[in-house]
Amino acid sequence: MGLPMMGTLLGIGLIVLALVLIYRQPVGVRRAGGRGYGEQERQFQPAEIANGVLVLSEHYLRCDLPRRFGARVDQVYLTPNGMLVPVDTKTGFRREVRRADLVELSVQASVLRHSTSASRPAGNVATWGYVRKVAPGRNPVYLRTQLLTDRELIEIYDRYWLVDGGDAAIPTRDPANCRYCPIAETCSVAPVRTRQANRR
Template sequence: MSWLDVLFLLGLAAAYLLYRADVARRAGRESSQAVYERQERSAMPAMIAGGRLILSETYHRTEVPRRFGARFDQVFMGTDGLLYPVDTKRRGRRAVYGYDQIELSVQAAVLRHGRVPGADAPVAPCGWIRLVCQGTVRYERVELLGDEELANLHARYFAVVRGQVKACGPSTPGACRKCPYLSRCETGQRIVASGQRRVA
């Protein structure tokens, strides 16, 4: 056997070893993805854990009941044939807020009235907040607002922005501190000021 034949065989063996290493690496990655999927599904409510993912990380709009746009984290077709919006929140404490309900409700309105590919089933009366808190995942059920309630909130929001009505403010000053209209909202400024005094 010539030295060229030896080099050829060594090259062939090296290529085979690289191929096997690549196959093993991919198998390891796929198994870790499968483990993640299994862990995530075990944390989900049974209704969506046994269902299928319809939408993930997409944006859609509707004109009904008002002009709304929604960025969906995930939408599942539940085992009951209904669509469930799921929104992920990462927080330092385990809490679900009123604006979480509004956000999920807008997503539901877009699913009901918008042209959303694959979302041709009825929307459930509830959605889920996927709460990531201190490294653990928990799904919190949230009842969804209807079209009339969303239309009323929409009208009130713009009436507050235009100064036609006064804001009633949230129950805690945290939401006011993050509000982009705080500089021109007397109610919000009063709530933030009183909240700061309570903390001090």
């Protein structure tokens, strides 16, 4: 094999290796510090995210205040006006933010706000975030949602441990919330169908 042919094969090999390294990351996500999602995804993003910078992706953070919380954030963007905005991806066709999604995203924001980790990016944490809904055959949708406050999260956290310790549960306004509760199968106020489904 001649030197020109070897050089061509080596060049092709390097290109393939570069493509593999790029596309080993989650679909549509560039590493933190970049502009964020690729051009195709950016067209579906709110302007503050599309024009912002991805500063965290699939990163675990923890804090001791207001309670000992830990969360793995999907993505956090630094907006052009210096706000840190969390984004959490969920699958499903329904364009809604479930209560469980809201709590999860709010915990991510709280951990981000109170974390003293060296990897915590600089900036003020927004009081809102986005649930990114993805479904087969559909474009992603970003649902902006106002986040729960630290005080509301403390109430949920403390109430959970009281109920787990034997206190009576308080009926929820939305029975769908019981589907995601870890103690629903033994809870006296959870709908019967939910208790049966959780036992399976």
